[in-house]
Amino acid sequence: MISSLNLIQDNKVVNSDLMAIHSPFIFLVDAIYTGEVLFIYCKIYNESDQLLNTFKCIPYKDITATQRRFMFVANSILQGEMEGFEDFAQSVGSFVPVPDITKKFKLVFSDPDDVADDLEVEIMACHGVKQFGSSPNMSEIYTNESETVTGVKGHPVYVYFYNDNASNVISLSDIYTATLIVSDSSGFVNESAVTINGETKETDTGGEVSFQLENGTWNYTIKKYGYATYNGSIVINNGNITVNVTLTELTLKTITFTLDKLGFDGVRSVVIYWNGEIVANGLTTYLGNTVDLDVYVTETYTVFGEANFCSGKADYSEENELTALDTVFNIVPYEDLPQLEFTFNVASGGVDVEDAEITSNGVSPILCYSAAILTNASGIAIVDFFFPIVGTPPIGGSWSIMNYHVTKVGYSTVTGTGEVVLSDYNPVSGKYEVTINITLIPE
Amino acid sequence: MSTVGYYRYKAVFNSDSDVNLYINQEIVATKSVKVRPVCDEFKIIKYLNKDGQYRFFNFNRFWESRDKPREIGRANKIITSLLDTQSSSSSIGYKNDKTITVYADDVSQEELILLVDLWTSPRVYLYMGDGTTYDISDWVEVSIKSKDNLNRIKKGGYQDLFMDIILPEHYTINML
Numbered sequence: 315m316i317s318s319l320n321l322i323q324d325n326k327v328v329n330s331d332l333m334a335i336h337s338p339f340i341f342l343v344d345a346i347y348t349g350e351v352l353f354i355y356c357k358i359y360n361e362s363d364q365l366l367n368t369f370k371c372i373p374y375k376d377i378t379a380t381q382r383r384f385m386f387v388a389n390s391i392l393q394g395e396m397e398g399f400e401d402f403a404q405s406v407g408s409f410v411p412v413p414d415i416t417k418k419f420k421l422v423f424s425d426p427d428d429v430a431d432d433l434e435v436e437i438m439a440c441h442g443v444k445q446f447g448s449s450p451n452m453s454e455i456y457t458n459e460s461e462t463v464t465g466v467k468g469h470p471v472y473v474y475f476y477n478d479n480a481s482n483v484i485s486l487s488d489i490y491t492a493t494l495i496v497s498d499s500s501g502f503v504n505e506s507a508v509t510i511n512g513e514t515k516e517t518d519t520g521g522e523v524s525f526q527l528e529n530g531t532w533n534y535t536i537k538k539y540g541y542a543t544y545n546g547s548i549v550i551n552n553g554n555i556t557v558n559v560t561l562t563e564l565t566l567k568t569i570t571f572t573l574d575k576l577g578f579d580g581v582r583s584v585v586i587y588w589n590g591e592i593v594a595n596g597l598t599t600y601l602g603n604t605v606d607l608d609v610y611v612t613e614t615y616t617v618f619g620e621a622n623f624c625s626g627k628a629d630y631s632e633e634n635e636l637t638a639l640d641t642v643f644n645i646v647p648y649e650d651l652p653q654l655e656f657t658f659n660v661a662s663g664g665v666d667v668e669d670a671e672i673t674s675n676g677v678s679p680i681l682c683y684s685a686a687i688l689t690n691a692s693g694i695a696i697v698d699f700f701f702p703i704v705g706t707p708p709i710g711g712s713w714s715i716m717n718y719h720v721t722k723v724g725y726s727t728v729t730g731t732g733e734v735v736l737s738d739y740n741p742v743s744g745k746y747e748v749t750i751n752i753t754l755i756p757e
Numbered sequence: 758m759s760t761v762g763y764y765r766y767k768a769v770f771n772s773d774s775d776v777n778l779y780i781n782q783e784i785v786a787t788k789s790v791k792v793r794p795v796c797d798e799f800k801i802i803k804y805l806n807k808d809g810q811y812r813f814f815n816f817n818r819f820w821e822s823r824d825k826p827r828e829i830g831r832a833n834k835i836i837t838s839l840l841d842t843q844s845s846s847s848s849i850g851y852k853n854d855k856t857i858t859v860y861a862d863d864v865s866q867e868e869l870i871l872l873v874d875l876w877t878s879p880r881v882y883l884y885m886g887d888g889t890t891y892d893i894s895d896w897v898e899v900s901i902k903s904k905d906n907l908n909r910i911k912k913g914g915y916q917d918l919f920m921d922i923i924l925p926e927h928y929t930i931n932m933l
Binding site: 408411458460463472476477479486 | 759764765768772777778781782788811814882892896
């Protein structure tokens with residue numbers, strides 16, 4: 315039984331707050347014991363106090379009859395817990411963060427019988443080759459002291475700097491202000507989206523927007539609905555710069571959007587998207603199939619036409635450029651929807667039930683049908699319709715298609731959900747086929 | 758907003774240069790890049806120094822390479838005909854240990870001090886590209902071996918340097 319654990323060698327060097335893991339280092343722990351002790355544990359935790367691994371420390375030597383020294387060779391194990399620290403790909407001219415070369419660990423030496431108090435040692439391990447006996451320190455490594463780096467002429471070289479505060483704006487050259495003033499033929503343009511270096515800002519009422527940039531050439535894009543997208547570049551060379559940009563106004567034009575009646579039967583909507591936002595939308599009439607919408611030309615839009623799925627066609631969504639010459643745009647859905655077939659077998663007490671009505675959410679007739687659906691003399695009713703099954707089934711593995719109600723006078727109503735799974739597909743018929751057996755209970 | 762820790766700038770220099778770090782639009786640090794000259798068919802190594810930073814050093818074109826091929830072993834083969842069977846055994850394969858000895862002329866005392874980390878670096882790479890690209894795939898990890906390097910302060914302050922670069926074992930051919 316171990317009564318106490320004492321750390322004899324902690325690998326700390328005077329004035330050093332780091333342990334170079336590429337040096338060999340061994341922890342020595344003495345166990346004061348009675349009876350027999352074959353090993354002690356060393357558990358390694360990371361900075362978040364997660365247990366990474368547990369090891370057995372092997373006996374090193376007996377100091378006295380009741381004091382046994384154990385050793386734990388830590389460097390190779392901690393090397394495995396550190397990042398691999400291979401070099402990583404970096405483009406020439408870039409200035410990027412690199413992985414930290416230090417990591418905190420906690421080593422906990424413990425008694426297998428859990429009698430003696432645990433012995434905790436916190437270390438800051440670092441990549442590095444300072445041999446045991448040297449005194450690596452964070453203040454030495456994390457520094458921006460002047461340094462000479464050897465480079466090879468015409469060959470890439472790395473220069474490292476240290477940043478100690480996340481709120482710092484760091485760069486390799488001074489930062490200057492680039493101001494863009496955006497106008498059109500009649501004045502300043504506000505709320506135009508200006509994008510430089512992955513950052514997007516909108517112009518104010520004076521058409522102005524500013525960015526903080528280093529020396530160099532920067533491409534920018536200006537977008538606003540009603541104007542042609544503007545692409546330009548600015549050069550920052552040791553000074554602030556102001557750039558005036560004049561946007562070209564586009565022509566507003568009325569386009570007649572025509573839905574192919576076969577695919578878009580009934581009152582359906584047309585929605586026009588520009589740059590991800592709805593810029594025009596309208597409804598066709600029930601008997602007609604057109605809607606006039608005003609859009610700017612020449613631009614690229616996503617045209618969306620909502621289909622009536624009873625026609626067996628999917629919604630229409632496609633990018634198109636509408637030019638100044640376009641007056642009519644025809645929308646023809648081309649994608650067929652999957653076809654479903656629910657077969658209801660209705661019986662009561664083992665006897666087929668005729669004239670039981672099948673409804674959806676209690677509504678009759680079911681959508682896409684003009685008359686009520688009733689079971690025949692064999693108690694069978696078949697409901698066929700189209701449905702936009704796309705992608706993989708939701709959680710549970712099935713699509714919930716229809717909340718059915720089965721009713722007949724003199725019987726309690728039976729409700730349920732008609733569900734479809736991928737395996738219901740019949741390649742011969744080309745349909746998803748589901749059989750639903752219903753037992754009616756006499757009232 | 759920025760990240761706390763090291764940042765690395767990758768650049769190509771043709772002459773000695775200074776690189777400045779600006780924090781909040783003020784110069785806070787300067788590092789000097791001292792460029793070593795090159796010649797055709799030179800060798801470059803990249804190594805991890807004691808601070809976990811990658812450094813480069815080049816050697817001249819007067820390098821030597823030595824191949825040490827040897828057979829892995831042989832296995833017996835069944836003889837089916839005494840008339841046309843040439844051997845009673847087959848080679849399992851061959852492997853080759855390749856070593857390149859590189860030389861650097863006129864290495865200054867300051868460069869020798871910087872190179873101290875090379876001898877114990879856990880990551881040393883040799884450039885194997887054609888000089889047009891410097892991707893990660895153009896470097897192969899190697900190990901190095903050197904005789905005792907005496908850093909003597911000499912008149913003129915320069916001395917020559919050489920070491921062996923041991924490439925990973927390759928050219929293993931299995932013929933079975």
